[in-house]
């Protein structure tokens with residue numbers, strides 16, 4: 001929904017009679033309390049609007065005049081409850097609404113998983129262009145699947161492919177199962193309870209994708225409260241942030257087709273990754289915000305590099 005000119009600012013929550021009143025009040029609260037963003041949106045207006053619409057069970061593409069409807073007491077109480085938790089306890093908006101959206105796709109989520117947000121939303125549609133022309137994509141794996149969101153996006157993108165989704169946390173796997181079922185993908189996506197590939201039958205993948213935990217442990221301690229609500233296991237990449245990535249690259253050598261590719265989101269670790277493996281050819285995929293923190297590594301280069 002597009003921004004619209006602000007309504008006159010009511011001072012107290014008791015006077016917040018319309019979604020528009022709540023929106024203006026909430027944006028001020030986000031700034032006043034310096035709430036951390038980045039889980040649902042990178043700006044306070046859009047996150048507050050999201051939380052208002054979804055608390056009221058209204059679609060995200062509602063017409064702007066929805067901001068002028070008069071709310072009944074129950075609706076106002078629901079908004080008061082959610083904004084109190086968001087502001088005072090710093091609970092991520094996604095855990096309050098029990099959902100997050102990647103593009104047009106809705107994913108169930110709660111405290112057991114990282115809130116779905118990933119550069120792979122824009123990159124998955126480009127992945128086939130990195131394979132030899134005409135290569136059918138038959139076998140795909142999402143390692144560290146969490147909510148299963150990326151496995152589901154892969155299954156949509158590659159309708160002929162069988163998708164494996166690997167996750168160590170039983171809690172996260174329970175959420176992934178909900179999403180796989182909600183998206184009607186149970187026939188196509190196989191969930192594996194496994195420490196990386198340890199319990200996954202051998203298979204040669206065309207595409208191995210992963211958004212693994214990559215924050216250095218010390219950084220995890222300093223993350224804003226909103227991110228501390230997320231499972232530590234979803235964020236903590238060990239002392240240098242590379243503990244899971246190092247093991248994953250070593251195991252990937254035996255899990256790829258000769259033409260296969262690995263695509264790995266590494267966040268702020270791009271320089272660390274480049275310095276750690278200076279002789280490993282990797283391509284950094286361009287993303288709209290210019291972060292370019294997803295690298296692509298070819299199977300033959302992994303094999304030649306050998307040890308990790």
Ligand SMILES: C[S@@+](CC[C@H](N)C(=O)[O-])C[C@H]1O[C@@H](n2cnc3c(N)ncnc32)[C@H](O)[C@@H]1O
Pocket residue numbers: 113114115116117118143144145146147148149150166167168169172194195196211212213214233234235244
């Ligand atoms: C950054 S989250 C990514 C979740 C999801 N792919 C996404 O993009 O929203 C990383 C996930 O890896 C899982 N994980 C951590 N260590 C793992 C391991 N050794 N094997 C498999 N999964 C692991 C965590 O439980 C968490 O769900």
